[in-house]
Amino acid sequence: MGYRDVYTAAQADPETFWMDAAKAIDWVTPPTRALNPDKAPLFEWFTDAEVNTCWNAVDRHVEAGHGDRAAIIYDSPVTDTQTTTTFADLQAQTASLAGALAAKGVTKGDRVIIYMSMVPEALVAMLACARIGAIHSVVFGGFAAHELAVRIDDAKPKAIIATSCGIEPGRIVEYKPLLDAALDMADFKPDFTIVFQREQAVGTLTEGRDFDWNEIQNGVAPAYCVPVSGDHPAYILYTSGTTGQPKGVVRPTAGHLVALNWTMKNIYNVDPGDVYWAASDVGWVVGHSYICYAPLIHGNTTVVFEGKPVGTPDAGTFWRVIQDHNVKVLFTAPTAFRAIKRMDPKGEMVADYDISSLRTLFLAGERADPDTIEWAEKTLNVPVIDHWWQTETGYAIAANPIGIEHLPVKIGSPSVAMPGWDVQILDEAGHPLPPGDLGAIVVKLPLPPGTLPTLWNAADRFHKSYLNHFPGYYETGDAGYIDADGYLYIMARTDDVINVAGHRLSTGGMEEVLAGHPDVAECAVIGVTDELKGQLPVGFLCTNSGTTRTDAEIVADCIKRVRDNIGPVAAFKLACVVPRLPKTRSGKILRGTMVKIADAQDFKMPATIDDPTILDEIKVALQGIGYAKD
Ligand code: COA
Numbered sequence: 001m002g003y004r005d006v007y008t009a010a011q012a013d014p015e016t017f018w019m020d021a022a023k024a025i026d027w028v029t030p031p032t033r034a035l036n037p038d039k040a041p042l043f044e045w046f047t048d049a050e051v052n053t054c055w056n057a058v059d060r061h062v063e064a065g066h067g068d069r070a071a072i073i074y075d076s077p078v079t080d081t082q083t084t085t086t087f088a089d090l091q092a093q094t095a096s097l098a099g100a101l102a103a104k105g106v107t108k109g110d111r112v113i114i115y116m117s118m119v120p121e122a123l124v125a126m127l128a129c130a131r132i133g134a135i136h137s138v139v140f141g142g143f144a145a146h147e148l149a150v151r152i153d154d155a156k157p158k159a160i161i162a163t164s165c166g167i168e169p170g171r172i173v174e175y176k177p178l179l180d181a182a183l184d185m186a187d188f189k190p191d192f193t194i195v196f197q198r199e200q201a202v203g204t205l206t207e208g209r210d211f212d213w214n215e216i217q218n219g220v221a222p223a224y225c226v227p228v229s230g231d232h233p234a235y236i237l238y239t240s241g242t243t244g245q246p247k248g249v250v251r252p253t254a255g256h257l258v259a260l261n262w263t264m265k266n267i268y269n270v271d272p273g274d275v276y277w278a279a280s281d282v283g284w285v286v287g288h289s290y291i292c293y294a295p296l297i298h299g300n301t302t303v304v305f306e307g308k309p310v311g312t313p314d315a316g317t318f319w320r321v322i323q324d325h326n327v328k329v330l331f332t333a334p335t336a337f338r339a340i341k342r343m344d345p346k347g348e349m350v351a352d353y354d355i356s357s358l359r360t361l362f363l364a365g366e367r368a369d370p371d372t373i374e375w376a377e378k379t380l381n382v383p384v385i386d387h388w389w390q391t392e393t394g395y396a397i398a399a400n401p402i403g404i405e406h407l408p409v410k411i412g413s414p415s416v417a418m419p420g421w422d423v424q425i426l427d428e429a430g431h432p433l434p435p436g437d438l439g440a441i442v443v444k445l446p447l448p449p450g451t452l453p454t455l456w457n458a459a460d461r462f463h464k465s466y467l468n469h470f471p472g473y474y475e476t477g478d479a480g481y482i483d484a485d486g487y488l489y490i491m492a493r494t495d496d497v498i499n500v501a502g503h504r505l506s507t508g509g510m511e512e513v514l515a516g517h518p519d520v521a522e523c524a525v526i527g528v529t530d531e532l533k534g535q536l537p538v539g540f541l542c543t544n545s546g547t548t549r550t551d552a553e554i555v556a557d558c559i560k561r562v563r564d565n566i567g568p569v570a571a572f573k574l575a576c577v578v579p580r581l582p583k584t585r586s587g588k589i590l591r592g593t594m595v596k597i598a599d600a601q602d603f604k605m606p607a608t609i610d611d612p613t614i615l616d617e618i619k620v621a622l623q624g625i626g627y628a629k630d
């Protein structure tokens with residue numbers, strides 16, 4: 001069957017389609033039905049099943065005789081380390097850590113925050129939680145203590161598992177002091193922490209609260225896999241919304257297992273035993289789905305890479321990893337390839353390595369620009385597949401499903417809707433738009449299995465963010481169009497979310513931090529186009545009259561403030577002081593117009609603008625920091 005047949009079959013009879021896909025999972029109690037519409041418009045899947053994720057990702061492969069197969073290859077150019085963890089090792093390690101968690105009272109439904117750098121133990125921690133039905137919430141290491149504290153207060157974890165440090169090129173980032181600061185800041189106090197000590201910076205443990213990773217496992221009984229119901233939350237992953245309060249995306253257990261497993265063959269075209277490498281971080285959804293869960297559930301070997309595409313040590317690192325570990329599929333964000341291309345424009349370093357194992361490159365996380373796609377195709381001589389998804393969905397909404405049929409590639413499009421996804425384009429009033437017309441990208445409910453059923457502790461926000469604007473549809477927050485052949489084009493976000501090096505960030509969250517500065521009366525943050533990172537945040541500050549501080553001092557303070565509050569990942573390094581912000585007569589800041597000025601694009605003077613001369617002031621300020629060039 002080709003793509004069109006599979007898609008049509010899934011749309012016509014989703015029950016049969018997903019019950020068939022569910023056969024690839026080991027159930028404790030198999031589902032009797034796929035979709036549960038009882039709480040519509042909140043849809044759930046496989047709710048009457050019982051299952052364990054860790055069993056499916058680890059134990060069942062050992063049971064099937066594949067205990068000696070590599071589950072995780074750890075390749076860390078920043079520590080000069082390469083190790084292999086077999087499925088049997090992984091089973092022993094997760095059972096032991098899960099045993100330690102259970103011995104300290106962590107049980108089904110308890111939350112555990114994981115704040116770890118890119119080491120195999122991060123996967124062990126995630127899987128150990130899954131083993132006993134605890135709900136993990138991984139927090140990216142590039143976030144500051146305050147962001148960690150916000151997540152502690154929201155998730156109310158019984159325990160936190162952390163590494164003592166992370167390693168960035170040229171510097172060690174000590175996580176333990178950040179964890180201590182977050183624990184001080186948070187109102188909620190977890191019972192205990194477990195620290196995986198790395199020799200590059202050993203953390204100081206607080207007696208009675210902090211436990212060493214190895215010591216806490218001494219003498220504990222290994223834990224067995226605890227069955228959970230199909231709708232049990234596998235994890236919570238916080239992602240940026242329009243405000244500084246992140247949204248806790250809930251991932252349901254059974255749908256996650258079924259859908260991720262389905263994608264491995266049908267989208268990525270890998271078979272059990274193949275080596276699959278997602279060059280991302282466990283702190284992001286790509287890391288959850290395609291560093292940890294999907295490859296392991298499907299019986300693939302996953303690569304945990306601790307390094308950067310450039311500078312660790314050079315722009316040939318990706319090719320070396322492909323060669324050393326026989327990587328068949330590489331998945332990363334376009335920004336990684338832009339970084340490599342900048343260092344090695346002709347792609348000459350590929351010739352130093354044997355990358356013949358590589359079959360396909362997949363890109364996601366941000367718009368894949370045609371130049372980058374063409375460069376990657378030419379350099380690697382393999383198909384380059386753009387695909388589109390979000391933290392909320394957990395896997396691709398649109399892709400080129402090469403395991404079913406390699407469709408013609410249209411550069412600039414992540415191709416077509418995947419089976420189970422009824423993607424449509426609507427105008428502001430909710431009317432369907434014809435092919436080629438730009439509008440809001442929505443998905444007709446129900447969303448397929450594995451997608452978010454709600455937001456943690458925020459059911460109202462779930463309705464408000466995703467369901468209320470277009471009743472009967474899930475609002476993706478992206479704008480774009482579908483062409484006459486059904487190919488989708490993702491053009492922009494419809495909200496205040498920006499995408500910096502594939503990292504999703506909230507300009508609203510940054511504005512909240514800037515507004516807290518005593519000399520800032522009003523502010524705005526926009527995302528301007530950046531050749532390497534796709535977008536970069538730029539802050540506009542209106543200062544209080546009577547301040548004794550210089551503009552330069554206030555700008556420097558504000559940059560530090562965002563780094564200290566949100567973290568280095570915000571990449572907030574550009575700000576300027578302006579006398580006023582451009583607004584509509586009703587007081588709405590004209591951020592879209594400011595972006596156009598910064599990117600030196602033509603724009604139409606907004607009819608509702610209060611005072612057009614303010615735009616000239618904005619242009620001058622932007623020129624002062626290297627943007628809005630004539
Ligand atoms: N812990 C602590 N700090 C971290 C961190 C972590 N896990 N990850 C990143 N940071 C810091 C970086 O050191 C950097 O700090 P700096 O301002 O002091 O230099 C800042 O956060 C921004 O990091 P990053 O976005 O990684 O930018 P970079 O300039 O270091 O590297 C790229 C640029 C393009 C090479 C890099 O973004 C990259 O490899 N991207 C790949 C794509 C990717 O991972 N996408 C994720 C979603 S798929």
Ligand code: AMP
Nearest residue numbers: 364365366367387388389390391490504
């Ligand atoms: P995240 O939740 O961090 O994965 O970010 C999701 C957002 O990243 C989407 O809503 C898009 O705005 C953007 N995005 C992800 N993949 C793509 C893609 N292939 N093309 C364009 N934008 C993308």
